[in-house]
Amino acid sequence: MEQETDVPTSYAALQAAITQRQASLSPRLRQIAEYALSNPNDMALETVAQIAERAGVQPSALIRFSKTLGFEGFTEMQRVFRTRLTDNMPNYKERIRALTDGAAGLTDGSRVLEHFIGAGINALEHLxxxxxxxxxxxxxxxxxxxxxxxxxxxxxxxxxxxxxxxxxxxxxxxxxxxxxxxxxxxxxxxxxxxxxxxxxxxxxxxxxxxxxxxxxxxxxxxxxxxxxxxxxxxxxxxxxxxxxxxxxxxxxxxxxxxxxxxxxxxxxxxxxxxxxxxxxx
Amino acid sequence: MEQETDVPTSYAALQAAITQRQASLSPRLRQIAEYALSNPNDMALETVAQIAERAGVQPSALIRFSKTLGFEGFTEMQRVFRTRLTDNMPNYKERIRALTDGAAGLTDGSRVLEHFIGAGINALEHLxxxxxxxxxxxxxxxxxxxxxxxxxxxxxxxxxxxxxxxxxxxxxxxxxxxxxxxxxxxxxxxxxxxxxxxxxxxxxxxxxxxxxxxxxxxxxxxxxxxxxxxxxxxxxxxxxxxxxxxxxxxxxxxxxxxxxxxxxxxxxxxxxxxxxxxxxx
DNA sequence: TGCCGTTTAGAATAAATGTTCCCGCATTCC
DNA sequence: GGAATGCGGGAACATTTATTCTAAACGGCA
CATH class of the missing domain: 3.40.50.10490 (Glucose-6-phosphate isomerase like protein; domain 1)
Structure with a gap:
């Protein structure tokens, strides 16, 4: 009965989906959306009860939130939040190395940004x-x-x-x-x-x-x-x-x-x- | 009866503890140690049953493993594995907010500056x-x-x-x-x-x-x-x-x-x- | 004001998960 | 060779956890 086509499977897609539908959500679900986007770690690791308490909502609201996004239940949505932790994990070291080595594979725009970010951090420490x-x-x-x-x-x-x-x-x-x-x-x-x-x-x-x-x-x-x-x-x-x-x-x-x-x-x-x-x- | 002093609280400490005691462990526990060190993501996110199956051991062995390391149970050990995910994948938003909230006790100008420099570096890394x-x-x-x-x-x-x-x-x-x-x-x-x-x-x-x-x-x-x-x-x-x-x-x-x-x-x-x-x- | 559809809270429920416990097995020491 | 000790397996248990369901609250509309 539900169309399973648009269920987000990556964190980026989930983030986009939440952002996009945020305006059309009910107040309580919007509250959850806000919490979810700013506390993805909690969403990935904590239990429904914990998250509910921290976000100031009922546990059942979290399940409704998950289902609104097309998931079977909270567990399935949490799995996506967890991919964010595992997927970005190996990249982290690589990114730093890539940066240190001289940012070879970066496009122009982001190379400039990398440069200014590095320079900015230096300037702040100098300050x-x-x-x-x-x-x-x-x-x-x-x-x-x-x-x-x-x-x-x-x-x-x-x-x-x-x-x-x-x-x-x-x-x-x-x-x-x-x-x-x-x-x-x-x-x-x-x-x-x-x-x-x-x-x-x-x-x-x-x-x-x-x-x-x-x-x-x-x-x-x-x-x-x-x-x-x-x-x-x-x-x-x-x-x-x-x-x-x-x-x-x-x-x-x-x-x-x-x-x-x-x-x-x-x-x-x-x-x-x-x-x-x-x-x- | 157990000395609770040397229970690892950081992933680095846990890693060290496992490595160090690996030699003196029983065969099955060593098997778990090996799996844990090479699959820390699983250790952090999967259930006891899942890990047990993947590592080819019994669930109870995982509990024994945890207790051998001084933990109360598997859950407590898993918490340490999870810190590795959250610590290495820093949620800059959270950090920025933490800095924001922690600005209450700032007294003099240089402390405020320190604060904003730290927050600025975080924001740049987040960017x-x-x-x-x-x-x-x-x-x-x-x-x-x-x-x-x-x-x-x-x-x-x-x-x-x-x-x-x-x-x-x-x-x-x-x-x-x-x-x-x-x-x-x-x-x-x-x-x-x-x-x-x-x-x-x-x-x-x-x-x-x-x-x-x-x-x-x-x-x-x-x-x-x-x-x-x-x-x-x-x-x-x-x-x-x-x-x-x-x-x-x-x-x-x-x-x-x-x-x-x-x-x-x-x-x-x-x-x-x-x-x-x-x-x- | 009264109705209707939606949303929410909270208890009830069912599933899953971690943990315990006991027995069989192998190894070691007497 | 036999008892003792430690280890491991796996079922049973208790707890935690996600989920469902129903009644109540809310908000819009006539």
Missing amino acids: RQELSPEDLDGAIDLLEEADHIYVMGQRRSFPVAAYLSYALGRLGRRTILLDGMGGMLRQQVQAIGDRDLLVAISFKPYSEETVDLCRLAAENGVPVLGITDGTLSPILPLAGVTLSVEDAQVKGFRSLTATMCLAVSLIVALGQRLDKEKAGR | RQELSPEDLDGAIDLLEEADHIYVMGQRRSFPVAAYLSYALGRLGRRTILLDGMGGMLRQQVQAIGDRDLLVAISFKPYSEETVDLCRLAAENGVPVLGITDGTLSPILPLAGVTLSVEDAQVKGFRSLTATMCLAVSLIVALGQRLDKEKAGR
């Missing part, structure tokens, strides 16, 4: 080693104490500036993204006072506008938090606190992997500081 | 494992063939959109960043044709505007390249090609570490493709 906690805390101090926060980043640094400005705003900090929109940059800049903070983000080749702005700020006694790279950065002597990141670069395209990691860390650390302060009062 | 080369190449195809490229990303996704738009522009692709500046979104959107491409970036909680725009594009036959997370994303059914990234998230602040890595990889891979094409002519 961990090189960035001093003092600088980081100093940066958070600046962000915490500033009246208004002005964020500037051009070209490749603009996404970072945009992120910081968005996130700082969400933390309730008064933040202005200096994007020069409508030629208003000069006006925006004139408003910066010495109780404010300029966050300047710039990487090689350093944007003139950003460096100029830093110089202006430094002359007017405005604190500057620099996010930059290298030891020769023109931002360095102008900024009170500088956070240095070395991200990978290929053909002029700088990866922002580590920089973004630093940015989100700054934000969350600042958020915690603000929480604590609020609680302390 | 490496989960993103299929086909999808990646498909995405590059779309970017290569599109007449105009429209990029949309709101809130936390905006930095990614900004980066892509900037970098695509530098590659000479005609790119429009849909930022809704000056309430021009509707006009910008109306211009999109079916030879163009919409790049939609959205993560939980998915921005309504972005999803709506995808739906509109899909209805009008405009190709959509989605960059999103999870398998439940509303972008998924609307996009021709979807690239899925799982980045860490703490207190509502999503790290863009892995997402940025993917973005720059896309760009550089596209750049290579364009170079090759140009050289070929």
